[in-house]
Structure formats: structure tokens, C-alpha cells
Amino acid sequence: MNRILHSQSQHNLQSRDGWDCAREHRRRVMAMLLDNASPSKRLCVLGAGNCNDIELPELADAYREVVLVDLDGDAMLRGVEKQFSGASSPQRTAKIKTVVGDLTGISELLSQAVDAPQDVDSIVAAIEDRLQQPPDALRTERFDTVASVCLLSQLVHSVTETIGAHAQLLSIVQAVRQQHLHLxxxxxxxxxxxxxxxxxxxxxxxxxxxxxxxxxxxxxVRQLLNQQNFFTGLNPAVLAHQMQTDSQFADGLQRLQSTSPWIWDFGPRQYAVCGFQFDTRRDAPPDASPQPPQRNNDV
Ligand SMILES: C[S@@+](CC[C@H](N)C(=O)[O-])C[C@H]1O[C@@H](n2cnc3c(N)ncnc32)[C@H](O)[C@@H]1O
Structure with a gap:
């Protein structure tokens, strides 16, 4: 088990009982996931983890298939078992699929950077190269609705906790953010x-x-952002700007909306959360071919 999986699964074990306090956050997440649902559509949830922010039986009723993706397969299994432990119908359960995978492709390299500090520069160069490609997970899949739920902060956290002192840190954080938008x-x-x-x-x-x-x-939140009080790489205003200006992301989009921020009560601490929703045109090309990330200095 590499260091990133170990750290994320520890985090998921510690937060596995966060269902009750996440109620209001879950309501906000579910409203976005159900807004455009239909029994003919497939939903993909990236960063499903413990599934404390989604109601799986409701999603199974609303969609033809629900694909959950996470690095931590055990957390997803626990989450699915917990939500279907009652008298749920087997037809509902059968609609939920899990895919275990690294949604950056750099977890192993980040882990190596900690274990072999003498090689950190060459490992960082390999990380930069890898981030110019999409992750291997789900390469050929397409979905009617794709949702990333509080995953991006963890993708960035894995970078800052392993190579936080490296001179290329900000450039790698920006590349992770861009790779995730492209994904x-x-x-x-x-x-x-x-x-x-x-x-x-x-x-x-x-x-x-x-x-x-x-x-x-x-x-x-405006005050916090003005005071530069936000997680590295996750200023919502910068994210919104990137979504509007990154041509690989924006080409073929017909609508981009953001929500008001809300609070995710995580138990030991609270998070400010925001949501973005975007639709592709029906005549948009089905795929955006991978291109090297363009650097943007405003982290
Ligand atoms: C904060 S949790 C998201 C909350 C989760 N939806 C819940 O309700 O419990 C972030 C998730 O991202 C997953 N994750 C972190 N790095 C990942 C990676 N490189 N690839 C895929 N999943 C990753 C973690 O395993 C964790 O389950």
C-alpha cells in the first residue's frame, strides 16, 4: 500500500461515522446530483469514499446506473453496505458499481518522493509529465452526469503533504487542478x-x-478569499476563471453555473464548500484530447 492510499484510508476510517453531521451538506450535494437525473442516465461519482455525502438508494432510483470511483475501495464497500443494510431491493443494489483507481495517476510517485528524498527532483519531473495525461481509471467511459465530491482538495492535499517543500509545488498543484477539470x-x-x-x-x-x-x-467567504484564507489551489474564484478560460475544458460547454457556498459539518471541523455545474452541448465533440497543462500563476 503506498503512502497516499494509506493516508486517505486512515482519513476515511476516522470519518466513517460522519453520516449524521453531514446531513445538510448531503442535502446540498444530493440536490445537485438529482437536478438532472433520469432513469435512462448513468451517473459517475468521483471521490465517493465513505459515501457520507450521497444517498445511494435515492440515486439508484433516479439513475439507470451509479458508478462510484475512489482510491479507497474498502471505504466505498463500507459505505455501500451501510446504506443497503436494511430491506433494500436487490435491483437497487445492482445499479451501484464501484471502481477502485487513482484519479491522478501520481499517487505512487508522490509516495516514492517521500521514500527516496535523494531522487525527489527526478520524481517531481516524472509527476509533472504524468499530470499531462489523464489518469488510467475510466479512460474509455462516458457518463450523462459526472460529479466530483470533495475530492479535489484531497488530490491537492496529497501533493502538499508529500512534496510541500519542493520549489515546483505550486506548478504541480496547478497541474493537478487542471488535470482534474480535464478529467x-x-x-x-x-x-x-x-x-x-x-x-x-x-x-x-x-x-x-x-x-x-x-x-x-x-x-x-468573500472576506476569507480577500485575506487569502483558502486551501492552496482551491480559491473558487480562480477555479471559476479557469473553467471559463481553459479551452480544453470550456470548448463545447453551453452553461456554467456556481452555487452559493455552504458549510459541511465534518464533526471535528467544518468546511466551506462550493459547487459548479456545467453542461456540454449535444453536438460537442465527445472527447477533449489531452494537451499539456497551461500554467496559471494565480494559485
Ligand atoms: C474527503 S473524501 C470525499 C468525501 C466522501 N464523498 C464522503 O462522503 O465520505 C475524499 C475522497 O477522495 C479519495 N481520494 C483521495 N485521493 C484520491 C485519488 N488520487 N484517486 C481517487 N480517489 C482519491 C479518498 O479516498 C476519499 O475517499
Missing amino acids: LRHLMQPGGRGILITDFVSSLTAPQLPHVPSDQMPQY
């Missing part, structure tokens, strides 16, 4: 919907966060 776009059918939900700051650095009423969240 979402790549997995969408023409006429499909993409959803990116991401946490971008926590109550560890924003202690007022749990006490902010929902109608004051946009104003509070």
Missing part, C-alpha cells in the same frame, strides 16, 4: 452534465465558519 470534461457525454463540489477552507483557519448564518456565507 471531468473527458468523462461527460455530449449533452452531459458535470458537477464539481469542493471544500476550500476549514474552521481550522476560519474559526467563525461554524457560526455564520447561511445568508451571510457569500459575504464571509
Whole structure:
């Protein structure tokens, strides 16, 4: 087991019982996942983990098939078993598939960078090369709806916790972010919907966060962003700008919307979360061919 999988699975074990406190967050996530659902469509959820932010029986009723993807297969199995432990019908359960995979393709290299610090420069160069390609998982799949649920912050966290001191850190964070946007776009059918939900700051650095009423969240978040108080690489304004200007992502999109921020109560801490929703045109080319990431210095 590499260091990234080990760290993520520890994190998932610690947060496995977070179902109750995630209720309001789950309601917001589910509203986005169900908005455009239909029994003829397939949904893909990236970063499903413990599945504490999705209601699997409801998704099984709303979609023809639900594909959950995560590095941590055990967390997904636990999440699925927990939600289908009652008298759920086998037809519903059969609609849920799990795919275990690394959604960056760099987890093994990040792990090596910690184990072989003397080789870190060459490993970082290999990471930069790898991020110019999509991950291997789901290469040939396309979905009607593709959702990334609080995964991007963990993809970036894996980078900062392993090569956080390296001079190329910011450039690699930007490349991870761009690869993830391209992956979402790549997995969408023409006429499909993409959803990116991401946490971008926590109550560890924003202690007022749990006490902010929902109608004051946009104003509070603006203040945090002005104070540069957000996770590296996850400023929602920069994400929105990248979605509008990165041609590999934006070509073929007919609509891009963002939500007001909300709070994810994680138990030991709270996160501010925002969502983006985008649709591809029906006549959009089915695939965006991989191109080297373009660098953007505004992290
Ligand atoms: C914060 S959790 C998302 C919350 C989750 N949907 C839930 O409700 O429990 C982030 C997830 O990203 C997964 N993850 C982290 N790095 C990954 C990678 N490189 N590839 C695929 N999944 C990854 C973790 O295993 C974890 O399950």
C-alpha cells in the first residue's frame, strides 16, 4: 500500500461515522446530483469514499446506473453496505458499481518522493509529465452526469503533504487542478452534465465558519478569499476563471453555473464548500484530447 492510499484510508476510517453531521451538506450535494437525473442516465461519482455525502438508494432510483470511483475501495464497500443494510431491493443494489483507481495517476510517485528524498527532483519531473495525461481509471467511459465530491482538495492535499517543500509545488498543484477539470470534461457525454463540489477552507483557519448564518456565507467567504484564507489551489474564484478560460475544458460547454457556498459539518471541523455545474452541448465533440497543462500563476 503506498503512502497516499494509506493516508486517505486512515482519513476515511476516522470519518466513517460522519453520516449524521453531514446531513445538510448531503442535502446540498444530493440536490445537485438529482437536478438532472433520469432513469435512462448513468451517473459517475468521483471521490465517493465513505459515501457520507450521497444517498445511494435515492440515486439508484433516479439513475439507470451509479458508478462510484475512489482510491479507497474498502471505504466505498463500507459505505455501500451501510446504506443497503436494511430491506433494500436487490435491483437497487445492482445499479451501484464501484471502481477502485487513482484519479491522478501520481499517487505512487508522490509516495516514492517521500521514500527516496535523494531522487525527489527526478520524481517531481516524472509527476509533472504524468499530470499531462489523464489518469488510467475510466479512460474509455462516458457518463450523462459526472460529479466530483470533495475530492479535489484531497488530490491537492496529497501533493502538499508529500512534496510541500519542493520549489515546483505550486506548478504541480496547478497541474493537478487542471488535470482534474480535464478529467471531468473527458468523462461527460455530449449533452452531459458535470458537477464539481469542493471544500476550500476549514474552521481550522476560519474559526467563525461554524457560526455564520447561511445568508451571510457569500459575504464571509468573500472576506476569507480577500485575506487569502483558502486551501492552496482551491480559491473558487480562480477555479471559476479557469473553467471559463481553459479551452480544453470550456470548448463545447453551453452553461456554467456556481452555487452559493455552504458549510459541511465534518464533526471535528467544518468546511466551506462550493459547487459548479456545467453542461456540454449535444453536438460537442465527445472527447477533449489531452494537451499539456497551461500554467496559471494565480494559485
Ligand atoms: C474527503 S473524501 C470525499 C468525501 C466522501 N464523498 C464522503 O462522503 O465520505 C475524499 C475522497 O477522495 C479519495 N481520494 C483521495 N485521493 C484520491 C485519488 N488520487 N484517486 C481517487 N480517489 C482519491 C479518498 O479516498 C476519499 O475517499
